[in-house]
Amino acid sequence: MEADVLSDMCHTAFPLTDPLFMKKIQFSFSIVMMEAIKKLHGHLIVSGLYNCQYAMSKILRFYAILQPDLALAHKVYGQIEAPTTYLRNIILRGLAQSDAPEDAIAFYKKARGEGMEPDNLTFPFVVKACARISALKEGKQMHNHVLKFGLLSDIFVSNSLIHLYAACGDLCCARSVFHEMLVKDVVSWNSLICGYSQCNRLQEVLKLFRLMHGEGVRADKVTMVKVVSACTRLGDWSMADCLVKYIEDYCIEVDIYLGNTLIDYYGRRGQLQSAEKVFFNMKDRNTVTMNAMITAYSKAGDLVSARRLFEEIPSKDLISWSSMISGYSQASQFSDALELFRQMQRAKVKPDAVVLASVLSACAHLGALDLGKWIHDYVRRHGIEADTILHNSLIDMYAKCGSTKEALQVFRETKEKDTLSWNSIIMGLANNGSEHEALGAFRAMLAEGFRPNEVTFLGVLIACANAELVEEGLGHFESMRSVHGVEPQMKHYGVVVDLLGRAGRLTKALGFIAEMPVAPEPVVYRILLGAARTHGDLGVAEVAAERLRELDGGNGGDYTLMSNAYAGADRWSDAMEVRQRMEDRRVRKLPACSVVDC
The missing domain is CATH 1.25.40.10 (Tetratricopeptide repeat domain)
Known part of the structure; x- marks a missing residue:
């Protein structure tokens, strides 16, 4: 019957590029395959051939890997007498890529206890499982076993160990394995590059890429995602331009991940046309793609296109709302930012500190004190971890709304103050009739070792002007350049x-x-x-x-x-x-x- 369904579908007029049609094809094929495997499994049992390891390996592989049903896979495995390392590797692979990778580690230990001799395929699966759950201790045990069985020279085993140590943040061990390799491929380099990227060692990411290129190893799309991202975060536009040319020269496939990375890069540089070119040429897009493009449009000031794209996202995530609200706030369209925040509330999406900081900025500029107080209370009620940025936004909101008492309270509650924290309170006090308190805050800022900047001195001078403290104001102005190195x-x-x-x-x-x-x-x-x-x-x-x-x-x-x-x-x-x-x-x-x- 399933074969008839598949035949009928193949004779319909659906194009092969239609994603819904292809999903139906895959689903029907899976049903047909599952039924065929079950019939084969039953036939082997009835005919007494369930000890034929070749035939059982095909069934085991299907249940463990192709159409994962690990309960059935374990049942089949249990029917096999004296399973070989090859069969055990099939189970290991299925467990390693399942939702419970720790089961792969447990299975390996049990198999070793039963006398299993691991080979060069065993360890990549077990080590991958260790990496997925950051099980560094167990991973190092696997490393010792690799050495014991003399398998470190195998490139797949070594690559898996580099990936393990990099994923666990142990870059020293990752680099040690890397340097011991006689032959390195692009996966070896990528595993190390990904580790340094994960640990925010961005300059080292670029150095590794240069070394990789110098040794004649051609980068792939995985390499470029990490290296372009590093350039974007470092603001190294010259290097990023070279990487874009590298992608074009070597015809590197721009998949969804590299596409998203390039859109983010172009968006941050304000190169909207280049971002659009990547976006419209992408075969597949996801919510991350749409969010990156919304941010690119917002940075370029094209909020109409940003909003149109926002409305096209079927399942908006927190970043979607955050990108659009931040776009409105940064473009001084504060009323639109607040209205979209209300829509976000109605959509039952819980805001994070980034969204709340953008909304508080809008409240500050519109004098929306009541909403600002509601957000402050919301932070307390929902236990949202208020970082320095959120605290600064609260201080600025209260100060610009004239509530200096509340602004001072938040300022005192801020454990990790930065220069912006001091600037916000100094400026808020100076503009709300508390000039002497503003100057006192400036003295406290200096006493605590913070370096004032041009915004700090603007607040100090405004305080002096409002209080008509001429000589003190002139003294502060003279100290800008001579004492603090700040150019007026x-x-x-x-x-x-x-x-x-x-x-x-x-x-x-x-x-x-x-x-x-x-x-x-x-x-x-x-x-x-x-x-x-x-x-x-x-x-x-x-x-x-x-x-x-x-x-x-x-x-x-x-x-x-x-x-x-x-x-x-x-x-x-x-x-x-x-x-x-x-x-x-x-x-x-x-x-x-x-x-x-x-």
Whole structure:
């Protein structure tokens, strides 16, 4: 009957490339084969030929390996008198690749107790089982047995030992076996390269590849996955370009794993067209492929394509949601990030620390304090391990939402602080009326041995400006380069001008700008103009306005500021003249917006 079903299917109009049709073919073939093997097995038993080891080996191989049914395989094995090493190897292979590889180790020990003489096929199966469960102790016992039986010279045995030690993180032993080999093939190199990759010894991965290439061993797709991935993580784009050329020159097959690796590489470099080329040329794709492409689209700013691809994933995993939410957050589309997070909740997908950090960033920028508090409570209730990144996101969220008390509490609870932790609390305190606390945090940061960066000093200078601590602010600014080796940026110069301007020291502010080692941007003069208007210093205001006309003559806000400065000094004709000049030059005043709107 099964043969008739298979015959009927073969005469239908399904194309051989149709995956559903091919699965049906395979399923029907499996049924036919299973029935045929069962009939053969029954015939051998009835005819008394169950001791024919050749025939029984075919049945055993089918039950243990081809269509795994290990219970049946053990039953068949038990019917064989005096099983040979070959038959035992069949069982070992089936157990080694099963869901219980530890059974292979136990079977080997039992077989040895029964007098089994292992051969060069025995050890690769048992050692593979040890590697799968990181059974290093048992693996070393197998290594000793290999030496005892003089099988270390066999390339398959040696490769399995390299794989074992590499999988268990014992790179010293892996390298020792590798160096003892007289003949090495691509599997030998790959096993060692994979070990170094697994242990994040990425520079060594690249060194091994160079040695491999130097010895004339041609890399394959497995090699390239690890080596390209190492380049991507190290940011070694020059080497990565050479590897891409190597793949093309040697016509290395780009399977699903290498394809995913290349998409990740191109995505991180922002080479969207190259990532798309790999993606669309791939015969097979999985969720990892789609996630990598979503990340590539997001990094390139094409969130429409990223979302379209996201919606096409039939079974979205945590990385799918995380990639899309992070994409929205990094592109400042915070409302979309929060809406997608709500959809994720409705889909019953449990977020991890990475997702929550992205959502907290959105909450911080939108001032969504209630949702931010809910996430904080969610972390506590579900026992999510909050790493430094998540703690920093909580500090930043509370600080930007004006809840400095909660921000300080999270900061104190953070066991492993980094520079970003300190920056977040310093900036949060400085912007929320706690300037002296911000400066105290900066002193504590230095006392604990952390190196401040440009963001740290921005927070410190803002604190000094808000508290009108002119001399202290100028002292911190001078220490940036001279003490801490931090080069001031335009934002720092702008805050110093604001610091001097708030204190009414406008002439000094003008002189400070004149001495800047870089050309001032319009924002610096805009800050000075605002301060001059506040203090009624029309001389400085006119200088600032003139410089702004030269640098950014189309900004209507500058004309308005200068007009208001004249009006504040009752110089109405000058105020009207500025307004008229603005109309003559067809300069439009842009509508105002709040910080949240911006």
